[in-house]
Amino acid sequence: MLEVKPQPEPAVPPETGAGLSIAEAARRTGVSAHTLRYYERAGLVINAVDRTSGGRRRYRQLDLDWIVICTKLRGTGMPIKVIRRYAELVSEGYGNEQERLDLLEAHRAEVTAQLAELQQNLKIIDHKIDVYRGRLAVGDADQLWAPRRPGGTR
Amino acid sequence: MLEVKPQPEPAVPPETGAGLSIAEAARRTGVSAHTLRYYERAGLVINAVDRTSGGRRRYRQLDLDWIVICTKLRGTGMPIKVIRRYAELVSEGYGNEQERLDLLEAHRAEVTAQLAELQQNLKIIDHKIDVYRGRLAVGDADQLWAPRRPGGTR
DNA sequence: CTAAGATTTAGAGCGTGCTCGAAGTCAAGC
DNA sequence: GCTTGACTTCGAGCACGCTCTAAATCTTAG
Numbered sequence: 001m002l003e004v005k006p007q008p009e010p011a012v013p014p015e016t017g018a019g020l021s022i023a024e025a026a027r028r029t030g031v032s033a034h035t036l037r038y039y040e041r042a043g044l045v046i047n048a049v050d051r052t053s054g055g056r057r058r059y060r061q062l063d064l065d066w067i068v069i070c071t072k073l074r075g076t077g078m079p080i081k082v083i084r085r086y087a088e089l090v091s092e093g094y095g096n097e098q099e100r101l102d103l104l105e106a107h108r109a110e111v112t113a114q115l116a117e118l119q120q121n122l123k124i125i126d127h128k129i130d131v132y133r134g135r136l137a138v139g140d141a142d143q144l145w146a147p148r149r150p151g152g153t154r
Numbered sequence: 155m156l157e158v159k160p161q162p163e164p165a166v167p168p169e170t171g172a173g174l175s176i177a178e179a180a181r182r183t184g185v186s187a188h189t190l191r192y193y194e195r196a197g198l199v200i201n202a203v204d205r206t207s208g209g210r211r212r213y214r215q216l217d218l219d220w221i222v223i224c225t226k227l228r229g230t231g232m233p234i235k236v237i238r239r240y241a242e243l244v245s246e247g248y249g250n251e252q253e254r255l256d257l258l259e260a261h262r263a264e265v266t267a268q269l270a271e272l273q274q275n276l277k278i279i280d281h282k283i284d285v286y287r288g289r290l291a292v293g294d295a296d297q298l299w300a301p302r303r304p305g306g307t308r
Numbered sequence: 309c310t311a312a313g314a315t316t317t318a319g320a321g322c323g324t325g326c327t328c329g330a331a332g333t334c335a336a337g338c
Numbered sequence: 339g340c341t342t343g344a345c346t347t348c349g350a351g352c353a354c355g356c357t358c359t360a361a362a363t364c365t366t367a368g
Contacts, residue, residue, distance in 0.1 A: 022345070033345085034327055041348085042325090054334045056345055069282075072275045080325070101286040104279060111276050115269065121226045122265050125258060128223075132255040176315070187315085188357055195318090196355090208364045210315055234355070 006030035006068065011061045019050055019058030029067045036067065043084040044070050046091035076111045160184035160222065165215045173204055173212030183221045190221065197238040198224050200245035230265045 007027050026033040036057075039045055045066065050058040073083050082103070089100045161181050180187040190211075193199055199220065204212040227237050236257070243254045 032327080035325090037347085038326065052334085054345090055347095056334070069278075072278050074325090075271060076275045076279065097286055097290050101283065101290065104283050104286065108276070108279055108283060111272065111279065115272055115276070117229060118265065118269055118272070121230045122262070122269070124223075124226050125230065125262055125265065129255065129258050129262060132251050132258065136251050136255065186357080189355090191316085192356065206364085208315090209317095210364070228355090 004030045019060045022057050025059040025064060029064055031067060031071060042080050044087050046087045078107055158184045173214045176211050179213035179218060183218055185221060185225060196234050198241050200241045232261055
């Protein structure tokens with residue numbers, strides 16, 4: 001992920017002006033204009049963004065909010081297809097709340113698993129870092145216990 | 155990640171037998187045989203795995219250990235290329251500990267950032283889950299505050 | 309010795325998620 | 339009206355990390 005920070009701005013007043021250009025929406029959501037269009041094509045954006053008479057997109061605050069939600073889901077590893085499914089559920093309206101909840105809870109479980117794994121792996125990396133720090137501090141006195149091939153601690 | 159759990163087994167005694175077949179190594183590391191070969195080709199495995207006279211790979215415990223380290227690095231998002239760089243440093247032997255440490259610390263920073271982001275996004279997901287739970291419990295009384303288009307809470 | 313199954317190589321193929329490009333359209337300032 | 343630059347569509351291209359294939363070779367059980 002390229003981590004372009006969304007630029008916080010005063011919220012777009014509902015029904016004021018005609019909404020934001022795609023460039024502005026990109027700036028505010030941290031998602032490139034290319035990707036905004038891609039998300040739309042991919043079916044992540046259910047409630048069609050308004051258009052000017054000439055066909056240019058005009059984003060409202062609700063559109064931005066939804067896109068930001070999508071980035072959070074993506075940022076936790078939810079695949080595009082699943083986000084699309086969620087978007088479909090949302091756009092279908094009332095009556096499928098249970099299914100939306102199931103979807104989110106399933107995802108939540110994956111995220112917590114991901115977190116746990118990440119934390120565990122981090123521990124191992126930290127341990128390796130400690131080893132290198134110690135070795136550098138001590139001046140390389142502990143190379144002996146990896147006798148097989150050159151290289152020392154792996 | 156397909157999360158195939160590595161199968162813990164008594165460590166391969168050093169220099170006993172001739173080492174493990176690739177299938178067995180795959181089972182123990184949780185990495186497919188295909189991927190084990192790919193990792194080798196990609197330069198992640200520096201100390202060449204032993205071969206039988208006929209050319210089959212024979213894995214020793216140290217080989218397995220290294221591969222498992224690679225999976226931990228992968229599991230925290232380190233790209234193949236960076237792991238290869240690390241592997242090169244390790245195989246070069248003594249004298250570049252500082253560089254190895256730098257590499258690991260840079261990665262550590264990325265992992266902690268990743269963790270923080272993941273935790274924050276998880277909070278948002280949890281909040282959404284709470285909303286749906288509440289709504290389901292209450293029987294959909296709170297649809298009103300999303301007046302724009304059908305769909306209610308997004 | 310033979311048959312069956314595991315392993316080898318190098319290269320091709322694939323799924324995902326963007327990212328870019330081309331050719332045309334629109335909008336705003338002058 | 340003209341120019342400039344942002345925006346449009348939609349298909350192609352790309353980076354990554356596997357994953358699979360084919361044809362040959364090795365190993366092992368019987």
